[in-house]
Amino acid sequence: MIEVQNLTKRYGPFTAVDDVSFRVEAGEILGFLGPNGAGKTTTMRILTGYMPATEGRAVVAGYDVFTHPVEAKRRTGYLPETPPLYPDMTVREYLTFVSHIKAGRMNRAERDERIRSVMRKTHIEDMANRACGKLSKGYRQRVGLAQALIHEPEVLILDEPTAGLDPKQIMETRDLIRSLGGTHTIVLSTHILPEVAQTCQRVVIINKGRVVAVDTPDNLTHQLKGAASLYVQVEGPADATGALQAIPGVMRVRVSDRSSGYTGYEVESEPNRDVRRDVARTVVEGGWGLVELRPMRMSLEEIFLQLTTSEQAEEARHG
Amino acid sequence: MADTMHNITAVAGKELRSYFASPVAWVLMGFWAVVFGYFFNVYLTYFVETGMRAGMFGGPPTLHVNTDMIRPLLGNASVLVLFVLPMLTMRSYAEEKRSGTIELLLTSPLTDVEITLGKFLGAVGVYSALLLVTLVSIVILFGLGSPEWKPIAAGYLGLLLLGSSFLALGLFISSLTANQVIAGTVTFIVALLFWIINWAADTAGPTLGPILNYLSVTQHFDDFGKGVIDTKHLVFYLSFIVFGLFLTVKSLDTERWRG
Ligand SMILES: Nc1ncnc2c1ncn2[C@@H]1O[C@H](COP(=O)(O)OP(=O)(O)O)[C@@H](O)[C@H]1O
Ligand SMILES: [Mg+2]
Numbered sequence: 001m002i003e004v005q006n007l008t009k010r011y012g013p014f015t016a017v018d019d020v021s022f023r024v025e026a027g028e029i030l031g032f033l034g035p036n037g038a039g040k041t042t043t044m045r046i047l048t049g050y051m052p053a054t055e056g057r058a059v060v061a062g063y064d065v066f067t068h069p070v071e072a073k074r075r076t077g078y079l080p081e082t083p084p085l086y087p088d089m090t091v092r093e094y095l096t097f098v099s100h101i102k103a104g105r106m107n108r109a110e111r112d113e114r115i116r117s118v119m120r121k122t123h124i125e126d127m128a129n130r131a132c133g134k135l136s137k138g139y140r141q142r143v144g145l146a147q148a149l150i151h152e153p154e155v156l157i158l159d160e161p162t163a164g165l166d167p168k169q170i171m172e173t174r175d176l177i178r179s180l181g182g183t184h185t186i187v188l189s190t191h192i193l194p195e196v197a198q199t200c201q202r203v204v205i206i207n208k209g210r211v212v213a214v215d216t217p218d219n220l221t222h223q224l225k226g227a228a229s230l231y232v233q234v235e236g237p238a239d240a241t242g243a244l245q246a247i248p249g250v251m252r253v254r255v256s257d258r259s260s261g262y263t264g265y266e267v268e269s270e271p272n273r274d275v276r277r278d279v280a281r282t283v284v285e286g287g288w289g290l291v292e293l294r295p296m297r298m299s300l301e302e303i304f305l306q307l308t309t310s311e312q313a314e315e316a317r318h319g
Numbered sequence: 320m321a322d323t324m325h326n327i328t329a330v331a332g333k334e335l336r337s338y339f340a341s342p343v344a345w346v347l348m349g350f351w352a353v354v355f356g357y358f359f360n361v362y363l364t365y366f367v368e369t370g371m372r373a374g375m376f377g378g379p380p381t382l383h384v385n386t387d388m389i390r391p392l393l394g395n396a397s398v399l400v401l402f403v404l405p406m407l408t409m410r411s412y413a414e415e416k417r418s419g420t421i422e423l424l425l426t427s428p429l430t431d432v433e434i435t436l437g438k439f440l441g442a443v444g445v446y447s448a449l450l451l452v453t454l455v456s457i458v459i460l461f462g463l464g465s466p467e468w469k470p471i472a473a474g475y476l477g478l479l480l481l482g483s484s485f486l487a488l489g490l491f492i493s494s495l496t497a498n499q500v501i502a503g504t505v506t507f508i509v510a511l512l513f514w515i516i517n518w519a520a521d522t523a524g525p526t527l528g529p530i531l532n533y534l535s536v537t538q539h540f541d542d543f544g545k546g547v548i549d550t551k552h553l554v555f556y557l558s559f560i561v562f563g564l565f566l567t568v569k570s571l572d573t574e575r576w577r578g
Contacts, residue, residue, distance in 0.1 A: 048426040051575050073428040084423035086333075088340040100329035101427045104322055147423070 001026040001155060001185040002047065007056035009042050016042045018209035019056070024202075026154075029181040031196030031217075032189040034206035040189035041081055043206070044159050047187070048078040061154050061185075074102075077153035077184075081160055083144025087133025091124060091143055094132050095150060102151040114150060122146040122176065138169040145176070156180065158188040162195060174199050229296040230267040231256070232279055235289030240265065243286050249273040262291060326429050330437020331444065334411070338445045343410070347403055351449050358395045359456045362388050384466040389457070390544050393474040396453060397540055400482045401510055407445055408489025409503030411438050412567075416497035431571045435490065435564055442486045443479075450478060470546025477543020480556035481536060485510050487563025494570040510536075 002024040009017040017039040024030045032040050046053045047060060049069040058065045061075035086094055095115045099106075103114065119125045122142040127135060132143060141161065148156060161177065162170045177199055180186060190196060196203045197217045205213045234240055240263070244253045249269050257264040269275045276293060283290045338344040366388045415421040424434050454475075460466055488510060493502040517535035520528045532538055536559070539552040 045422075050422055050426050070428045070430065073426055076426070078422075078426045080419060080422045080426075082419045084418075084420040086337060086420060087418075088337055093336070097329065097333050098423070098427075100332075101326060101424070101429055104428075105325050 001028075001061060002030075002187065003057075003059040004043075004047070005057045007043065007046060007058060008054050009039070009046060009051075010054045016209055017046070017053070020206070020209070020211050021056075022204050022211065022214055024185055024187060026185050027182045028202060029177065029186045029188070029200045031200030031203045032187055032206060033191070033193065033196050033203055034189075035191055037208075038191075038206045039209040040191075040206060041159055042209075044078070044157050044187070044189060048076055048157050049073050050078075074151065075154045077148035077151065077156045079141075079144045079148045079156075079158045079161055081163070083140045083147070085132035085135075085140060085143060087131065089132055090129050091119070091132060091135075091146075092128045094143065095119070095146060098147045099150045114152075118146040118149045121149065123172070137164050138166065141165060141169070141173070145173070149180075154185060156184050156186045156188075158186065160189055160191070162190070162192070230269065230276060230279060231264065231292065231294050231296045232267055232283065232290070233262055233264045233292035234283055235262060235291055238263065238286075238288050240283065240286060240288055243282050244279065247275055247278045247282055249275045249278070264292075266296065323430075323433060326433040327437045327440065330424075330429070330434055331440040334438055334441025335444050338407070338441065341410075343406065344445055344448075347406055348449060348452065351399065351403055352452050354399055355396060355453050356456070358392055362392050384460060384464050385470050385546070388460065389466060389471055389474065392456075393478060393544055396478060397481055397537070397544075400478065400485060401514055402507070403449070404446065404482055404485040405489055405503045405506035405510060408442055408486055408493050408506060409499040410493070411442065411490055412494040412571075413496050413499040413502045417499070425571075425575070431568045435567045435571070439483075439487060439490055439560075439564055442490065443483055446482045446486060447479070450475060450482075467546075473543050473546045473548050476548065477540050477552075480543075480553070480560075481540050484536060484556050484559040484563065487560045487567070488513075491563050491567045491570060494567050494574070 004020060004022050007017055007020045008015065020039070020043060022030075032043070034040050042051075045051050047058055047065060049065045049072060052066055060072045063072040063075070065072045086097075089097065092115065095118065096111070099111055099114060103111075106114070116125075119128060122145050124139060124142050124146060127139055127143070130139075132140070135143065141164070145158075145161065148158070158177070162173050165173060174195070177186065177188065181201075188195075188199065200217065202214070202216055204211055232240075232244070241253050241255065244250060244265060244267055250267055251270060252268040254266050255263060256266040267275070267279060276295075280290060280293055283293075366384070412421070415424065457466075457471060485506075489502070489506040492506045492509065493499070496502050496505075513534065513536045515535075517532045517538050520531040520535070522528075523531055533555070539555045542549050542552055
């Protein structure tokens with residue numbers, strides 16, 4: 001649905017986006033993850049036809065954004081970093097105007113229904129007659145989303161859709177985005193790491209204009225971790241290390257925490273080998289009393305740190 | 320084609336609404352009405368007094384309402400245009416850039432030409448409202464005497480063309496900056512240059528002189544004031560407008576490349 005090939009954008013001598021390529025399949029939610037200044041906004045502005053790339057190609061919903069901008073824009077909803085609102089207009093007037101320039105001609109009843117429907121989806125019905133300039137940050141963001149949805153686009157490009165919202169609004173916005181997945185192809189950018197894990201099926205990690213990794217949140221975890229880990233907590237001060245170590249497939253065991261009456265172990269096993277059943281049996285047969293057993297996953301946050309730090313380390317080496 | 324018209328109308332409608340939603344259009348309209356009303360009063364008093372004096376001393380009726388009242392009045396209106404219109408167009412692109420709404424326009428399925436024409440027509444709409452206000456005084460004159468309507472219509476056509484030229488110029492300059500004060504000031508200065516450019520014509524020599532004269536926007540207005548509609552003046556104003564709008568479209572495109 002979206003195909004980006006070797007996209008490069010230079011501002012004068014400065015390269016903001018450097019040879020970026022990725023694909024987004026229909027119905028997928030792709031997270032565009034990177035720290036501030038990574039080139040997320042620049043990439044999205046190219047995808048939405050706001051600015052041309054210096055090099056490379058982008059095809060959105062079957063149309064090249066440089067050679068067929070109007071066709072591509074007709075199929076793309078875009079929420080810029082700052083919602084593009086006119087402060088003097090009421091929410092309803094604003095959505096009416098946007099529906100005219102984005103959805104083109106339609107009869108009055110159809111247009112009214114369209115506007116009502118996006119206001120319902122984004123929970124802004126109560127604000128219909130409020131001037132856009134008088135809205136809270138949360139509502140501004142939602143009106144921005146409503147605006148992006150008004151022409152029923154196949155593709156949604158959302159630039160930091162939860163930035164500046166309070167935790168409750170963030171939850172609501174993520175729910176809304178998840179509910180739009182499947183029927184829409186979505187690219188959302190963020191520099192908040194848990195966001196991609198919660199909302200996206202695939203992640204493109206971008207740093208200093210370059211793509212550093214592309215994968216599912218789960219795979220990225222595995223890829224970096226190499227091996228799978230389990231966390232096991234047993235009753236008593238007993239030492240189960242030896243017994244756990246003896247289980248076939250277990251590579252390493254270490255005590256991770258010890259509190260009054262409980263001992264926690266980290267059990268690292270060979271990749272793609274499920275040792276949970278054996279671990280449970282060993283603990284019970286040893287008479288220790290199993291309190292907890294769960295897979296440990298490295299959070300995306302850690303992955304991200306790892307990726308960016310290794311990049312930085314590399315650069316430092318090259319001087 | 321129908322879609323293009325729809326898009327242009329949508330942008331023009333939004334422009335009109337935002338002009339009248341902000342105090343700018345109302346303040347301008349008030350200013351315009353007061354100043355025009357003042358001129359009207361001055362000329363009317365002069366006209367009536369001179370006419371009475373002529374009647375009293377049995378002299379020939381020298382004054383004519385068209386040439387001695389309406390013509391100088393519209394001439395004054397044309398000066399007023401120079402001061403008022405830069406304030407009308409200064410916001411148009413500059414404010415959209417400052418607030419980021421330009422991102423909405425440029426990522427909507429609109430062409431740069433549709434956006435520019437919409438903005439231009441919106442501004443022309445507000446300007447036409449200003450002209451309509453002045454028609455009130457003309458209507459009063461019809462009540463007092465019997466002016467000829469054809470020279471009046473020609474004068475108004477001239478005012479419309481002159482003003483629209485300045486609007487096209489103002490749009491272009493507004494498209495170059497995100498600061499509306501700069502846009503307004505530069506527009507005023509450039510418009511003033513086009514206004515007085517023929518002052519230098521006499522001393523500019525045989526080749527440059529006529530060119531400067533030709534570029535003078537006032538020079539082309541005079542005939543309209545006299546009630547004459549000459550194609551060469553029509554062509555001048557229409558070219559000026561088309562060129563201004565063309566530059567605006569180009570400027571939007573360049574802005575894109577610069578990012
Ligand atoms: N119009 C511009 N002119 C010059 N540099 C720019 C411009 N826009 C962005 N940049 C630079 O390009 C880099 C990427 O910016 P951006 O795409 O906004 O990153 P992100 O959205 O990931 O924070 C930054 O270093 C930024 O300073
Ligand atoms: Mg950004």
